[in-house]
Amino acid sequence: MKAVVINEYGNQDELEMTNIAIPEIATDEVLVEVKATSVNPIDWKLREGGLKDSIPLKFPIVLGWDVAGVITRTGSDVKDFHAGDRVLARPDLTNRGTYAEYTAVKQDKLAKLPENVSFEDGAGLPLAGLTAWQGINDYLEVQAGQSVLIQGGAGGVGIVGIQLLKHLGATVITTASEKNREFLESLGADQVIDYHQQDFTQELHDLDAVFDTIGGETLTKSFSVIKPGGKLVTIAGAIDQELADTKQVEAASIWLHPNGKQLTELVDLVSRDIVKVVTDSVHPFTEDGVKEAQAVSEGHHAKGKIIISME
Numbered sequence: 001m002k003a004v005v006i007n008e009y010g011n012q013d014e015l016e017m018t019n020i021a022i023p024e025i026a027t028d029e030v031l032v033e034v035k036a037t038s039v040n041p042i043d044w045k046l047r048e049g050g051l052k053d054s055i056p057l058k059f060p061i062v063l064g065w066d067v068a069g070v071i072t073r074t075g076s077d078v079k080d081f082h083a084g085d086r087v088l089a090r091p092d093l094t095n096r097g098t099y100a101e102y103t104a105v106k107q108d109k110l111a112k113l114p115e116n117v118s119f120e121d122g123a124g125l126p127l128a129g130l131t132a133w134q135g136i137n138d139y140l141e142v143q144a145g146q147s148v149l150i151q152g153g154a155g156g157v158g159i160v161g162i163q164l165l166k167h168l169g170a171t172v173i174t175t176a177s178e179k180n181r182e183f184l185e186s187l188g189a190d191q192v193i194d195y196h197q198q199d200f201t202q203e204l205h206d207l208d209a210v211f212d213t214i215g216g217e218t219l220t221k222s223f224s225v226i227k228p229g230g231k232l233v234t235i236a237g238a239i240d241q242e243l244a245d246t247k248q249v250e251a252a253s254i255w256l257h258p259n260g261k262q263l264t265e266l267v268d269l270v271s272r273d274i275v276k277v278v279t280d281s282v283h284p285f286t287e288d289g290v291k292e293a294q295a296v297s298e299g300h301h302a303k304g305k306i307i308i309s310m311e
Contacts, residue, residue, distance in 0.1 A: 009049030068122030144169030
């Protein structure tokens with residue numbers, strides 16, 4: 001099968017289209033013919049070697065950990081999925097990712113893709129969507145009527161997060177550039193703070209929770225706008241526990257855990273038009289197409305998901 005691989009860490013020039021063997025599947029796995037995948041920051045951060053200690057993988061590495069496609073084969077222990085099923089998943093982190101014509105996925109990571117959701121939308125949902133879902137529901141435990149700030153609302157996680165929070169009945173505040181104000185308000189943001197012109201610490205106070213996707217100084221300053229007893233989660237840095245204790249804030253740095261059941265609930269919201277998958281750009285499954293898609297992600301200016309389409 002065709003796959004885009006890296007044979008060593010480095011820049012986009014390391015991405016190479018080649019032919020490799022179709023993955024063998026375990027008894028609890030299915031083989032998915034990939035129809036679409038997406039680019040996430042973890043892809044190029046791993047390509048550059050920045051994650052080689054925390055995620056040690058053997059070369060050649062097929063990047064990509066979002067998939068939407070059709071099952072072509074099932075393992076003997078798989079009962080709830082069958083050949084021909086349209087599915088989506090955030091597979092486990094292995095060296096056989098989704099920049100390929102086929103990928104293997106464990107059954108507990110799978111969700112069925114509704115007929116009214118496209119492969120491209122399906123591919124844009126798992127990693128960003130599950131990150132938002134778990135941050136909001138599992139860690140922040142947001143309830144109706146609470147006020148929540150999402151740092152970086154125009155990113156993949158922020159876009160889904162705003163919509164999930166609004167669905168839960170929260171008051172949603174987000175930081176973004178002024179050019180994205182109207183877009184984020186259309187998703188349900190009640191207040192958009194232009195981080196170029198406004199200091200969010202001067203605008204906000206006594207929030208119930210903060211979901212941080214930025215890290216650095218933004219993460220540190222976020223503690224000052226949360227009320228005592230409030231919560232904070234970040235996907236972009238380590239928690240200063242001393243600061244959290246001083247501010248009386250329950251804080252955690254979270255890492256996505258692939259979960260088919262949660263993904264099933266999430267894609268149902270997409271099917272019902274409660275959550276929209278926003279696409280920044282679609283790129284062809286070619287060596288140049290994948291390089292271009294990663295370049296867009298590295299530029300940090302994408303509004304929504306960066307999709308690689310096999311069709």
